[in-house]
Amino acid sequence: MIKFLDLHAQYLSIKSDIDDAIAKVIANSSFIGGPSVKEFEQAFAEYLGAEFCIGVANGTDAIEIALEALKLPAGSEVIIPGNTFIASSEAVTRSGLRVVFADVDPGNYTLTAETVRAKLTPHTSAIMAVHLYGHPCDMVALKEVADEHGLKILEDCAQAHGATCHGKIVGTLGDIATFSFYPGKNLGAYGDAGAIATGDVNLAKRARMIANHGRVAKYDHEFEGRNSRLDGLQAAILCAKLPNLPGWTERRIAVADRYLVELSDVEGIILPRRANWAKQVYHLFVIRTERRDELSKWLSDKGIETGVHYPIALPKLKAYDHLGQAKEALFVNQADETLLSLPIGEHMSDADVVTVAAAIKSFFG
Secondary structure, three states: OOOOOOOOHHHOOHHHHHHHOOOOOOOOOOOOOOHHHHHHHHHHHHHHHHEEEEEOOOOHHHHHHHHHHHHHOOOOHHHHHHOOHHHHHHHHHOOOOOEEEOOOOOOOOOOOHHHHOOOOOOEEEEEEOHHHHHOOOOHHHHHHHHHOOOOEEEEEEOOOOOOOOOOOOOHHHHHOEEEEEEOOOOOOOOOEEEEEEEEEEHHHHHHHHHHEEOOOOOOOEOOOOOOOOOOHHHHHHHHHHHHHHHHHHHHHHHHHHHHHHHOOOOOEEOOOOOOEEOOOOOEEEEEEOOOOOHHHHHHOOOEOOOOOOOOOOOOOHHHHHHHHHOOOOOHHHHOOOOOEEEEOOOOHHHHHHHHHHHHHHHHEE
16 A cells, blocks of 8 residues: 555654654653653754744634734634635634635635735735645735735744745745644644744744743733644654654655656646745645546555645635635636545655556556
8 A cells, every 4th residue: 555644654664763862751751741842842943043032832822812813803804815725814813804705826825915815804904824735825025015015924834844836845935824743744742732933033032932821920811812733742752753854855846846747748738837936835736637536446445545625715614604715716716626645655655656556547547
């Protein structure tokens, strides 16, 4: 079988580092906060080149806390892509703000300046730049729009650890950025975990306080916050994994490049496109085909796992019926039934890629 993702194989490749990290936390009994959390926050901030990093409980909390820290006007509109995971949109709504779904570039599935401009209103307060599938948004173009209209930019980097835009790493290009370390991410914990990054000292302080019951010192609560803290075990695991991320990323890129070569002449599929200014870290390798479900079953029968990200575009979900965007002539509303994610990761050999490609070629005859 060619697995879609093989976390056990990844664990075995760094077993001693992971086991030692976990054992150290248990020995120190530093389960909430403690040295492991501080070590990871510093290490990840250095990796990004960000001034501040705040560890939180998960990626969704990270978005909600970041939105609250931005102090956007109540009821104002946040533009997000219509093809991301619901965590991006539900965080907006749960923060007392209004979601507006915008279309994306059909080649790399990210917001563009043009699709954002199409959804601007006098009530727009922010843009959520979701670097979907590991491909960065064009932050230079989005920042021009934001500066022109006085908008904030939140980067959702849940799928883009290490991606770059015009040579600069994502997570440092907006006002504030959020990360998820869900186990299946390019950098994943062994449970839920997340982080917020920013270069703004005031945003960093407020985000940290929101995540820790509105306080800096114990029992000194300046306002009501919430409980969203990165635990010591997850931080230690992430510290152990972080030095391996560059190598894992390069392997993902190599697998993707091989897919692009092997599948370049297959009629019936549309391959993802990588902008020449982008370093795409390929959290997912997503193709499009009108015969998605047939192809998925064909590959499954041959022992090849696939995924679908995401089968229903956000504007078409029942949760967003009230927004009335399901019938809009958006690419995201039309493409969701054609998306298929092929297996990708450092667990894959060149032979595995050739096997997957050969199976796809055989399906299309």
